[in-house]
Amino acid sequence: MTKGVHPTAEAVPERVRRHRELQQARVGGPLPHAPARLSNRLVASWQRSEDYGVPLEGIDPSFVGTFDNESLFFECGREVLSGLHRTLANEPVSLMLTDADGLVLNRMSGDAALLRALDAVHLAPGFAYAERTVGTNGLGLAIADRVPTVVRAEEHYALNLTTYTCAAVPVLDPLTGQLEGCVNLTTWSSQSSDLLLALAQSAASNTSALMLARSRGQRPRPAQRGEVFRVETPRLEPGSGTLTTLGPAWTDALGQAGAAIAAGRIVAAVGEDGTGRATLLAQAMRQQYPRERILAASPPAPQDSEAWIGLWTPELGKPDTGILVRDVDRLPAWVTEHIRDLVLQARVRAAGAEGVPFCVTASRFESIPAALAPLVEVVVAVPPLRERLEDVMPIAHHVARRARGRDVTIAGAAETALRGCGWPGNVRQLVDEVTRAVGHGDVLDVRHLSADVLSGTSRRLTRIEAFERDEIVRVLTRPGISMQEAGEELGMSRSTVYRKIAQYDIHVPRVGA
Structure with missing residues (x-):
């Protein structure tokens, strides 16, 4: 099996014919970085571009303008690219972030001539550069195929983009696996592009790692295994x-x-x-x-x-x-x-x-x-599970029985907590929670539940905040403990404990007064 299928001779995209003409007409022969043959991925992308109705001679990207500049991906990606930009300030390279739809979110470059040229083709913040809009290009193909991609010079679909070379790498949310966008590096087609993809891969990897570090240090989603x-x-x-x-x-x-x-x-x-x-x-x-x-x-x-x-x-x-x-x-x-x-x-x-x-x-x-x-x-x-809370306990009992091989008693306080959780991770989160909790024995009590279940805060916590919240939950779930005793163990006054409970939206059923 080959990756993709070459079109038949009768169905070759017009861009393939034009590519051959340009190669034959080029004085001095093909560009030194031009591939010996067209890849199946590239021809397939050209075919999609033709099907989308993208013009060959020149493109006019749509201006969207608005985007989420407060997302974790944008925050971390901008920080990573800012550091890389300081290193490449004197190089003719433009660094960009795009969202999952190919919308350009930001752009950094110390080369004024390159920036003016990119403005001319609207490769600028607020413009959509997906395949559907502008045809084959580095970031569009990286998003479409979800793999690191380099599109050099005449590999672009639109002829007015052939003066550039682009390297783009998708960035996935390390916890959910969702495509967040991509890191894109663009330079002149006359420049060497050998290191461009390596730089883009490093920036994408660092962005994903920074996102994980700022997501309360949770474990990343396992890599897709193709089961x-x-x-x-x-x-x-x-x-x-x-x-x-x-x-x-x-x-x-x-x-x-x-x-x-x-x-x-x-x-x-x-x-x-x-x-x-x-x-x-x-x-x-x-x-x-x-x-x-x-x-x-x-x-x-x-x-x-x-x-x-x-x-x-x-x-x-x-x-x-x-x-x-x-x-x-x-x-x-x-x-x-x-x-x-x-x-x-x-x-x-x-x-x-x-x-x-x-x-x-x-x-x-x-x-x-x-x-x-x-x-x-x-x-x-x-x-989502939060809209069918009547399913929480049947699923919890089913999972507990499967994990332990016999029926497990779920204490009243634990049941109240399970029913009261918003379950942002849905059934998968409930399964993981119950499977872990029943490892303590044949009775699942509230003290066996994690802080994520017993608190409802939706904002991202720092590692210090997460540690503090988890410690408060650990102490408050101890059987028979009073609020005064909890404060003494935590080194806080009673009023501070109440304030922290409100701050982290902690819900521990039947806590001692």
Whole structure:
């Protein structure tokens, strides 16, 4: 299998023909950094640019203007690029941050001539530089394929961008894995670009590390492994054994998915991370096809996409196999195009025959890649856990029983705390919390719960604040302790303890007065 598919001779993008003409007409031959052959990724990007209707001769990016300049990504990225800019102040390089949609957030360079030239093509803060807007360019292709990317000179789609070389690297949120944006370095095409990508990769890595350090030091999200596994009943995510006890919101969504799958529709389950989108689709498939095989595929790291595709796509269209692809909004553009083609081919082969379904999950419908969105026939919204609190305790008991191998008693104070938590991490956070807490024994008490469950502050805490909050929670959850005793142990007055409780929005059920 090759990464992407070259268009047929009849379907070669016009940009390929123009590239050949420019190379033949160039005095002195091709640029020294020009590739010997056009990569599949590049041709695929040119094809998308042509399909988007991007003009070849020149582009006119749309001006958006407004963006979130208070996000953690922007704050950390600006700090990292400011440090790099001081090192490169005398170099003809422009350093930029963009958001996940290709909107340029800031720009730094000590080269006035380069800045004037970039202004002329609107590569400036407030302008959108995604593939859809300006065609193939470094930051647009890095965002589309989610991999570090260099676009040199005549590899740009629009001819008025061929005087530049751009290196861009995506930045993912270290806790959620969501694409936040990218770091982009742009220079003249006549300049050597050998170190440009390495600098961009270093800046992106430092930005992600700084984001993690300022996110209360939580552990980063594990790297995507591209799992492909068979869904058996015991392998289903939390909630699989509680179908009859979950609330109406889940039941209604499950009914919608089941009806659509029974009708042979392609279904997308959308919602926040950790809500149980894949679980819902797996349960719906299992209800409709109780004896068939269901394969669930999770996105790999972008560089592993080729091998990942080879693991499960041969199963598409088989009459006894259903396919569930998770988080399609995290897949590279070329991968989604390949999946689209394979799904369409499988549907043609299965025309008139009853088939087991193909389903996907994403954060929202608007985030589903352009190649796959037209295939989706039914969208099922999975509500966050905070909107279906009636599911908290059934899931908690199910997880506790699975973790301990027997029923676990959840004390009243712990139950009150679990019901009162906003669960920003949804079911995944609840599962992790209960799994950890029941390691203490067959009774889950409030003192076994983490400070994140017992406090509701939404702002980011410094490490010192997080330590202080955790210590207050640890002391207050001790059985029978009074507020006076808590203050003495913490070295605070009683009034200070109350003030800190309010500051961190701490809720510990049945604390002694």
